[in-house]
Amino acid sequence: MGERTESNQTAAGQPPARGRPRDAERDRALLEATVQVLQESGYGGLTTAAVAKRAGVSTATLYRRWRSKEDLVVGTAVRWASDLGPQPDTGGLEGDLAALLRDKADTLEGPGGRLLHVLIGESAHNEALARVLDTAIIQPVRDRAATVVRRAVARGDIPPLEDAHVLADLVVGSMVSLLFLTPDAAHRATADDSTSGEAAIRELLPFLLRALGARPT
Incomplete structure (x- = not known):
């Protein structure tokens, strides 16, 4: 079966419900295979046939769930984001x-980071992927960060901020810079037997507390 390229996605990147009930394990296998193929081949090199083969299913099975490669990538991002738990x-x-x-470090060093690489690269010329990058990945981080700020203000830990979402920009920007763009991040981490994410947290936490105006305890 040839690769389908038309965009027929439904709301939130989810395929329409039809036919017999979906197999959750098969769905997860397809989503995990999508991330793996994206990591190896990028968005341009991803095909539904390659994903189906990696997941051990037929392309017909995949097309019953997602109508095109774009729908598949969007659906993968939406499903992955929905698996993230609430901020404690x-x-x-x-x-x-x-x-x-820690949540952002785990994200960027795992499947979410690989998806983020792909979505950032493609979003400049693909409106559907740009939309899912914002709604499924960026906005949830902004909302979680705003919740952290509002709690801190309510407790008297920090003075009120004009924009409670500013913390998200600091967290995402700093984490992406340290984990994706800084060549010696891995060296700094292995020097003390920690991961790159843990090293980034130690580096960023004192800075962010000062930037937010945290009062000494």
Whole structure:
């Protein structure tokens, strides 16, 4: 079967419900295969046939779930984002901020990071992928960061901020820079037997606390 390229995606990148009930394990296998093929071949090199083969299913099975390669990538991003749990309330700004940084580090070093690479590269000329980058990945981070800020203000940990979402820009920008763009990040991490993400958290946490105006404890 030839590669389908037309965009027929439904709301939130999800395929329409039809026929017999979906097999959740098969869906997950296809989503994981999509991330793996994207990592190896990029968006331009991804084909539904390659994903189906990696997942051990037929292309007909894949097309019953997603109508095109674009729908498949969008659906993968939406499903992956929906698997992320809620931001915990640790009772203090430092704990909340450390949890947020750890969540972002885990994201960028795992499947979410590989998806982010692909979506950023393609979003400049693909409106559907740009939309899912914003709604499924960027906005949830902004909302979680704003929650951390509002909790801290309510507790008196920091003075009020004009824009509670500013923390997300600091977290995402700094994490992407340290984990994706800094050549010696891996060296700094292995020097003390920690991961790149853990090294980034140690580096960023004191800076972000000062930037937010955290009062000394």
